[in-house]
Amino acid sequence: MRIALDAMGTDRAPEPEVAGAIEALRKFESDVEVVLVGDEPTIRAELAKHADVPDRLHIHHAPDRVTADDAPASVIRRKPHSSVVVGLRLQKEGAADAFVSAGSTGAVMATSLFTLKPLPGVDRPAVGTLLPTVGEPCLLIDAGANVDCKPHHLVQFAHLGSTYTRNTLGRENPSVALLNIGEEPGKGSELAVETYDLLAAEPGINFVGNIEGRDIIGGGYDVVVCDGFVGNVLLKFYESVAGLIVSRLHKELDRSQVSEGMEFVFRVLDYAETGGAPLLGVGGVSIICHGESTPKAIMNALAVAARAVRSEMVKHSARDVKGVEVS
Amino acid sequence: MRIALDAMGTDRAPEPEVAGAIEALRKFESDVEVVLVGDEPTIRAELAKHADVPDRLHIHHAPDRVTADDAPASVIRRKPHSSVVVGLRLQKEGAADAFVSAGSTGAVMATSLFTLKPLPGVDRPAVGTLLPTVGEPCLLIDAGANVDCKPHHLVQFAHLGSTYTRNTLGRENPSVALLNIGEEPGKGSELAVETYDLLAAEPGINFVGNIEGRDIIGGGYDVVVCDGFVGNVLLKFYESVAGLIVSRLHKELDRSQVSEGMEFVFRVLDYAETGGAPLLGVGGVSIICHGESTPKAIMNALAVAARAVRSEMVKHSARDVKGVEVS
Numbered sequence: 001m002r003i004a005l006d007a008m009g010t011d012r013a014p015e016p017e018v019a020g021a022i023e024a025l026r027k028f029e030s031d032v033e034v035v036l037v038g039d040e041p042t043i044r045a046e047l048a049k050h051a052d053v054p055d056r057l058h059i060h061h062a063p064d065r066v067t068a069d070d071a072p073a074s075v076i077r078r079k080p081h082s083s084v085v086v087g088l089r090l091q092k093e094g095a096a097d098a099f100v101s102a103g104s105t106g107a108v109m110a111t112s113l114f115t116l117k118p119l120p121g122v123d124r125p126a127v128g129t130l131l132p133t134v135g136e137p138c139l140l141i142d143a144g145a146n147v148d149c150k151p152h153h154l155v156q157f158a159h160l161g162s163t164y165t166r167n168t169l170g171r172e173n174p175s176v177a178l179l180n181i182g183e184e185p186g187k188g189s190e191l192a193v194e195t196y197d198l199l200a201a202e203p204g205i206n207f208v209g210n211i212e213g214r215d216i217i218g219g220g221y222d223v224v225v226c227d228g229f230v231g232n233v234l235l236k237f238y239e240s241v242a243g244l245i246v247s248r249l250h251k252e253l254d255r256s257q258v259s260e261g262m263e264f265v266f267r268v269l270d271y272a273e274t275g276g277a278p279l280l281g282v283g284g285v286s287i288i289c290h291g292e293s294t295p296k297a298i299m300n301a302l303a304v305a306a307r308a309v310r311s312e313m314v315k316h317s318a319r320d321v322k323g324v325e326v327s
Numbered sequence: 328m329r330i331a332l333d334a335m336g337t338d339r340a341p342e343p344e345v346a347g348a349i350e351a352l353r354k355f356e357s358d359v360e361v362v363l364v365g366d367e368p369t370i371r372a373e374l375a376k377h378a379d380v381p382d383r384l385h386i387h388h389a390p391d392r393v394t395a396d397d398a399p400a401s402v403i404r405r406k407p408h409s410s411v412v413v414g415l416r417l418q419k420e421g422a423a424d425a426f427v428s429a430g431s432t433g434a435v436m437a438t439s440l441f442t443l444k445p446l447p448g449v450d451r452p453a454v455g456t457l458l459p460t461v462g463e464p465c466l467l468i469d470a471g472a473n474v475d476c477k478p479h480h481l482v483q484f485a486h487l488g489s490t491y492t493r494n495t496l497g498r499e500n501p502s503v504a505l506l507n508i509g510e511e512p513g514k515g516s517e518l519a520v521e522t523y524d525l526l527a528a529e530p531g532i533n534f535v536g537n538i539e540g541r542d543i544i545g546g547g548y549d550v551v552v553c554d555g556f557v558g559n560v561l562l563k564f565y566e567s568v569a570g571l572i573v574s575r576l577h578k579e580l581d582r583s584q585v586s587e588g589m590e591f592v593f594r595v596l597d598y599a600e601t602g603g604a605p606l607l608g609v610g611g612v613s614i615i616c617h618g619e620s621t622p623k624a625i626m627n628a629l630a631v632a633a634r635a636v637r638s639e640m641v642k643h644s645a646r647d648v649k650g651v652e653v654s
Contacts, residue, residue, distance in 0.1 A: 148516050
């Protein structure tokens with residue numbers, strides 16, 4: 001399999017991308033190849049700093065680069081030679097099986113939607129992000145692709161999340177919870193109340209009811225469904241709190257100093273390097289990373305991409321959402 | 328001043344209430360009196376466990392108790408002799424200046440609205456909660472009273488938050504930020520986009536623009552405005568994450584082990600005992616506490632109530648929101 005990696009995405013590109021790709025190729029199975037997409041001379045200069053570059057690392061030249069100033073929806077027209085547009089086009093043309101980028105999230109989402117297209121039956125592809133919990137991580141969906149949602153969109157998110165956690169992450173009969181501000185049915189916003197009723201009646205989803213903000217971190221839910229506004233606020237807040245606490249702890253402590261009781265704290269710590277949230281519901285694999293991704297985060301995002309390809313994520317999603325009624 | 332304290336609110340009532348009230352009366356200025364509202368025999372039995380009970384501690388008998396099973400809106404009719412209804416009525420009748428309760432949040436809010444009434448010009452009273460940050464705490468408003476909001480409601484929250492942080496907390500020219508999923512104007516949900524435009528044009532508010540979930544914890548904003556759905560999810564999520572990390576740290580470390588770099592971590596720790604969020608925009612002082620409040624949290628909530636009374640919070644709010652146009 002070939003994974004196209006946007007080499008110009010992170011704030012310090014292409015250094016973390018090149019280092020992460022090399023690390024990945026050394027660790028992953030030998031059928032994985034990585035194509036660095038970006039300005040060839042810049043990438044070559046970065047590669048020259050590394051010894052023993054694996055020969056499964058390729059370069060595909062894309063001279064232009066998306067910046068934070070580019071309006072996401074206009075990138076496809078205005079920057080056709082950017083690493084984001086070129087990298088996604090490789091997948092569309094069959095020259096790559098997946099795309100990974102730490103570039104502008106909005107631009108990657110918009111260009112992915114345009115290039116890979118929503119799957120039949122999916123109105124709103126959504127970002128699924130794994131949040132660390134005391135137990136297994138839970139998939140928060142939507143983490144920011146769709147701000148104003150209707151109840152049936154959230155039902156689609158539930159299907160996309162179920163399929164991903166089952167087929168790609170290997171969870172059996174994944175539980176789906178609705179993020180709300182009370183546990184009883186009938187609680188919450190109009191959106192939440194209507195979504196509850198739809199989810200309770202929806203076949204193919206193991207719906208376990210409402211949960212509150214405080215219930216996430218305790219674990220026990222495979223998929224947590226919410227609109228992209230709430231999901232994005234929550235995710236960014238969490239990252240900042242975790243990042244802050246963890247950076248302070250890092251300065252003060254080393255791992256040998258703390259016992260198993262701190263395991264969760266260090267899982268949160270490692271989360272900073274988990275990197276890589278799939279855009280679910282499109283006809284391809286597009287993995288979105290943080291702009292501040294480290295080489296380890298890039299490697300982990302490449303692993304997410306490889307797992308999605310190997311598990312035939314797109315095929316399973318297309319099958320599972322086909323039956324979803326769209327109102 | 329007299330503060331009516333719901334003695335039957337916490338999960339372990341009346342133990343934390345009685346202990347917290349006694350502690351408060353020992354520490355506060357001598358013009359503060361506390362009225363324990365609840366079942367008199369139960370309160371007397373608890374008081375008997377304490378030596379030297381201050382004589383500024385009174386009891387007002389209320390035989391009934393609100394439970395989690397009571398529908399919030401029906402409490403006023405169905406449980407007229409409950410500690411929540413009786414305690415708020417004391418304030419309405421002028422026998423108390425403030426009410427503090429750790430009972431069912433929904434019931435306290437609904438009964439406060441009914442008994443104390445919204446101030447003229449306020450459609451939706453809102454809960455303002457102080458969140459610890461790296462700098463000064465910020466007031467998150469609405470933290471859960473109103474789930475489906477219109478833009479002009481959020482403008483009212485901005486006024487209520489500004490007045491409270493300025494007049495009661497003593498912040499000069501408090502900055503107001505809109506919680507959103509992007510920083511530029513025009514970003515976010517329909518609600519956020521419209522609210523941004525209204526806030527930017529609203530006199531009497533020091534509006535500093537959009538902030539994202541990740542910007543809260545760094546401090547620098549006095550008031551963060553959002554609808555009660557987002558606010559409640561965020562608040563509960565934060566409390567759970569902070570609680571978890573901090574309880575693990577507590578087990579592993581003591582304060583002597585850690586240096587000043589950890590100051591923020593311990594501020595988060597102490598936050599668990601901050602207790603007491605005012606319901607802003609009603610014609611009285613109603614302070615909402617956690618069901619799991621400790622004696623220290625109860626004492627702190629009584630301090631919040633005393634500060635609100637002393638700063639004439641209601642008078643300032645009534646003046647500041649009077650000019651707000653309600654669409």
